[in-house]
Every structure is written in structure tokens, then in C-alpha cells.
Amino acid sequence: MNFTRPRRPATFAITLVTGLALATAGCSDRGGASGLPADDTADPSGAAAPQDDGTVRLGILGQCEGPFGGFHEDVAGGTALAMVNHAGATVNSATSALEGFSGAEVAGTPIELVGIGCGNDTADRILEETRRLVEQLGANVIIGPLSGDEGPAVAEYAKANPELTVLAGISGSQEQTLHVQADNYFRWYGDGAIWNAGLGDILYNERGWRKVAVIADDYSFGHTSSAGFIADFCAVGGEVTHRVYPPLGTTDYSSYIAQLPGPDEVDGYFWAVGGTGTQASLEAFVNGKGDLTGDQHAGNFFFNPDLAQALGTDIAGAYIGGFATLPGDVHTPEIEEYLASADATWESLPGSLSNNEPADPSVAAAFGFFYGYYSAGVALAEGLAAVDGDISDPKALQDAIGELELELPYGPMSLDENRSGIVDVGLSQLVVNDDGEIEQKTVAIVPGVDQTFGGTFGPDTPSPSRDFPGCEQRDLPWTGNAIPVVDGVPQQG
Missing domain, CATH: 3.40.50.2300 (Response regulator)
Known part of the structure; x- marks a missing residue:
């Protein structure tokens, strides 16, 4: 390689x-x-x-x-x-x-x-x-x-x-x-849930998060993406205190940011706001709640290095879910x-x-x-x-x-x-490189995740929504079993 x-x-x-x-x-x-x-x-x-x-x-x-x-x-x-x-x-x-x-x-x-x-x-x-x-x-x-x-x-x-x-x-x-x-x-x-497999496990067991607020687009992908994170974070014992779903394409996010708890009330925030709303929603958070910091924010694949260039390098350390390609x-x-x-x-x-x-x-x-x-x-x-x-x-x-x-x-x-695809999920983190710029670094690969998400979802369960899934502790096959990645090399065996 x-x-x-x-x-x-x-x-x-x-x-x-x-x-x-x-x-x-x-x-x-x-x-x-x-x-x-x-x-x-x-x-x-x-x-x-x-x-x-x-x-x-x-x-x-x-x-x-x-x-x-x-x-x-x-x-x-x-x-x-x-x-x-x-x-x-x-x-x-x-x-x-x-x-x-x-x-x-x-x-x-x-x-x-x-x-x-x-x-x-x-x-x-x-x-x-x-x-x-x-x-x-x-x-x-x-x-x-x-x-x-x-x-x-x-x-x-x-x-x-x-x-x-x-x-x-x-x-x-x-x-x-x-x-x-x-x-x-x-x-x-x-799907959007699969791409967040293992992210909640990392945030709970490595970052120490126990309470989290979720903000995601109010349509089927936003629901699916947040569902994967919620299922993963709650499976290991985490608590989701707030779920806020602004409509896709919102331009003024201030009223939705106001619905989120303050930084002193939760350990972190998970973001699944995409399209033209990614930067706008984060800017609204800065205006309404204070600076973004990497130890208190994580997101799906829309949460990427260029947000740091626009909003400040304090976002370094934030974890990001996977996508169709690897970082x-x-x-x-x-x-x-x-x-x-x-x-x-x-x-x-x-x-x-x-x-x-x-x-x-x-x-x-x-x-x-x-x-x-x-x-x-x-x-x-x-x-x-x-x-x-x-x-x-x-x-x-x-x-x-x-x-x-x-x-x-x-x-x-x-x-x-x-x-539907059975996929390996690459989780990553925003880090500061030698030039003082933010880049995305792969930290783990979660192998072989399918759409049932370890039995969480099935043909007879409701579609992901503002309320589903609930926050339940359960065994997921990848918890604690993600493959670490060091300098771009999966550490298998």
C-alpha cells in the first residue's frame, strides 16, 4: 500500500x-x-x-x-x-x-x-x-x-x-x-444510519460523552443519519436529551439553535445538517450558544474540514461519521x-x-x-x-x-x-496538520455493517423519524471491535 x-x-x-x-x-x-x-x-x-x-x-x-x-x-x-x-x-x-x-x-x-x-x-x-x-x-x-x-x-x-x-x-x-x-x-x-456505526461508541468510551443533543435535517436522510448515531450512542449507555429537526433548506437557523440545550447542559452535539444549511446552522450556533469546539461537537459526513476554515480551528478534535469513500x-x-x-x-x-x-x-x-x-x-x-x-x-x-x-x-x-450494501465504515477526526490547517484523518474502520444495524432496524420497525428509534441500551456487534487506523493504515491482526 x-x-x-x-x-x-x-x-x-x-x-x-x-x-x-x-x-x-x-x-x-x-x-x-x-x-x-x-x-x-x-x-x-x-x-x-x-x-x-x-x-x-x-x-x-x-x-x-x-x-x-x-x-x-x-x-x-x-x-x-x-x-x-x-x-x-x-x-x-x-x-x-x-x-x-x-x-x-x-x-x-x-x-x-x-x-x-x-x-x-x-x-x-x-x-x-x-x-x-x-x-x-x-x-x-x-x-x-x-x-x-x-x-x-x-x-x-x-x-x-x-x-x-x-x-x-x-x-x-x-x-x-x-x-x-x-x-x-x-x-x-x-445508508445514512450505517455511515454512523461506531461513532457513538467512540464518543462515549473515548471522549467521555454521556448526554448529547442531536440536530438534523427534517427529511428522510436526516432522520436516517441521526437514527444511526442515536442507536449507536444509546447502545453503549448514552442519553439523548434533545432532538431538533429544522426543515431541509432552512436559511435562518436561530430559532432551532434556541431549542438546543446550552454547552453546560450536555457533553456534546451531533450534527446532520447538510446541503446549503451546514455552514448556516453552525454559524447560528456560534451566534446563539458560543464557539464551536472539537471536544463538544461531532457530525455526519457534512461535517468536514472546511467548516474549520470558515468558523475557526477550535473545531479540531471533532469526530465525523463515514460515507461512501474513505477519507x-x-x-x-x-x-x-x-x-x-x-x-x-x-x-x-x-x-x-x-x-x-x-x-x-x-x-x-x-x-x-x-x-x-x-x-x-x-x-x-x-x-x-x-x-x-x-x-x-x-x-x-x-x-x-x-x-x-x-x-x-x-x-x-x-x-x-x-x-442494500453491506459496507465498511470509515470514521475520522478533524486534526491540525503541520501547516496549522485542519484536515480529516481516519481513526477507525467498522467492518461489515448492514442495514439492520445489528438488529436495531427491520422491515417491521418504523422508518427513522423525529422520534424513532428510541434511546435503548443494547449489544451491537461492532461495539469495541472497530479496527484502529494509524497514519492511514488499518491495524488488523
Whole structure:
């Protein structure tokens, strides 16, 4: 393994507003000239394009408006890179993934990109875009969606349309697989709860927290992310005193910060506020409660090093849950090869981590939004190879995808009985480097976490919400068993 390459900087939360504006400006016309490569060929009568010609007609569900509109380039890039690496495709632009790809083929079966849907984080809009891709442009395979509330809506659509194959992009809500259980819907990554496995254990047993307040976005992903942390922290004996859920997209968080206890009333705060609200909510905390300190704050993956650059380096020491990729201090030959393939595919990409300004493509490829769509694309290609490119029976392709065991850049992955990823979770900490800057350092890996979260969740339990799960002490299989990581090296054995 090579652990010497410098960590690539992340510039996510504090720059998302600018990225959102750029993405929205480029994608507001969803009907045609919005960077959707095949939309101009759609039948103006609205009739469905042919689906029985032996071609995989692929639609991507992105999100170019709303709180996560700044990630539109990332999701197109992840899908395109999978097609380049695993289906022999060539990208149509050296500087933008939204221009699509050409020449993708697996086992003699062509893969044609018919369009990229423009979501805005709402179920209604993503269903509108799904129907456009499927019912007007003839998509028979979908990769996406991106965000929490979108996932269950698309999963229900897939369940009602069994000939359609859907590989989720990076939507982190729990119920899209655990509760909907569509046989043709696959999630090749973890959900928001999985990504926080082990974080409560660390904060309780290493940081000494006993009482915590939680603040998270009031939608399915925020509920799922906070549910994982609450289940983990309470399992080892912690107490959650307050749960505050501001609506996604809130601009003034002062009234929600006022609902939190003061720093002298709890040992810490867990944050799962994302999109354009990450920095705004933390600034409101500073104004209402006082400075942020690393010994009293932790969060999910939205809680990242650039918050420190905006709000002060006192946040050093804060712990962060995992995501689809590992933090940049962990390097393996597989990760290096993957990142290098992105740099070899494009000259530059305006991904979210570069404020949607041109940057090395590997910067975008290292982030979980890009990687989730990449993993889905790899699963599609490998599934096609498993059926020798024969898509005449969609059920056969779907069965093949569900049985895959993928060797992905950030580690191997398989699916559980509900077609959701069983994943290794990388937990990290914000630290001050030799230059006096904050960076993210991996501290532990929690292996093999599935969607039941050690028996906490199941098809018959309620969906995560403001009130569920309760705070209960219980045995979780990873408690005390996380693999330490030192200088980017997992200390196994």
C-alpha cells in the first residue's frame, strides 16, 4: 500500500451555495438544452422510445436544483467513469461529465445514455424526471437518485414497473430498500444510519460523552443519519436529551439553535445538517450558544474540514461519521488506480469539491456522491457481463446484479437480502496538520455493517423519524471491535 500521497483538500460545505447557483443556472431548462445528451432526439409527441432493440437505454437521475444542486456534475461523472473503466466508453467532453459518453458496450450490448434527470430533492420532482426518462425517452435502466426523500419515491416507481432496473445513486434514506423492497432496485452503498456505526461508541468510551443533543435535517436522510448515531450512542449507555429537526433548506437557523440545550447542559452535539444549511446552522450556533469546539461537537459526513476554515480551528478534535469513500489519508493501490483513471479520462472537472470550478478530476472522484454513482455503474456493467449481455429477460439481469460481489476501489461489497450494501465504515477526526490547517484523518474502520444495524432496524420497525428509534441500551456487534487506523493504515491482526 502507498500511504504517502498528500490528502486532496475538500471544499464542500462552505462553497456549496456558489456551486448550487452554477448548477441551477446550467440546468434550469429540464425539457431540452440542459446538458442532457440525448434529450434533443426525444419524440416530441411524447411516445416512448424503443426499448426492445437489445440496447441498454440508461437514464441518470441527478439533482441540479435545490439544496444539493451543486452535485449534478459529480453524479454524471461517477456514472461516466464506470462506463469508461468497465464498458469501454469515451467521454464526450474533456471538461464536463454532463456532456455524457459514447461507445459503451458490455458483452456486445450497447449502453446508450438517453438523458440526465434534474431533481430538486423532492419526491414529486424526481418522479416527474423518472417518468420523463422512462416513459418519454425509453430508459430501461436508471442510475439514481441522489437524495433521501427521492429514494423511496423512485423505489416505489421501480416496484410498480418490474421490467425497469434501478441502481440507486447515493440516496441515503433507509426505507427505500428496507421497507419498499423492490426486487429491481439496488443500493451499492450504505445508508445514512450505517455511515454512523461506531461513532457513538467512540464518543462515549473515548471522549467521555454521556448526554448529547442531536440536530438534523427534517427529511428522510436526516432522520436516517441521526437514527444511526442515536442507536449507536444509546447502545453503549448514552442519553439523548434533545432532538431538533429544522426543515431541509432552512436559511435562518436561530430559532432551532434556541431549542438546543446550552454547552453546560450536555457533553456534546451531533450534527446532520447538510446541503446549503451546514455552514448556516453552525454559524447560528456560534451566534446563539458560543464557539464551536472539537471536544463538544461531532457530525455526519457534512461535517468536514472546511467548516474549520470558515468558523475557526477550535473545531479540531471533532469526530465525523463515514460515507461512501474513505477519507483521503487512506491509500491503497486500488484507490490510487481509480483516482488516476479519473485524471486520465478528463482534463478537468467542475465537481462540488472544487466549488464547481475546474479541478483535477480525481478531486471529484474521491467524494462519495461521485463514487456512489460510479459503484452503480460498475454493478450495471458486471451484471451485464454475468448475463452475457442478454437483456431480453430483465429479471435475469436483476438477479445477476443482486448476486454480485464487487471488488470496488474503496473495498469489496455485496448486497443483503433487500439488495442494500453491506459496507465498511470509515470514521475520522478533524486534526491540525503541520501547516496549522485542519484536515480529516481516519481513526477507525467498522467492518461489515448492514442495514439492520445489528438488529436495531427491520422491515417491521418504523422508518427513522423525529422520534424513532428510541434511546435503548443494547449489544451491537461492532461495539469495541472497530479496527484502529494509524497514519492511514488499518491495524488488523
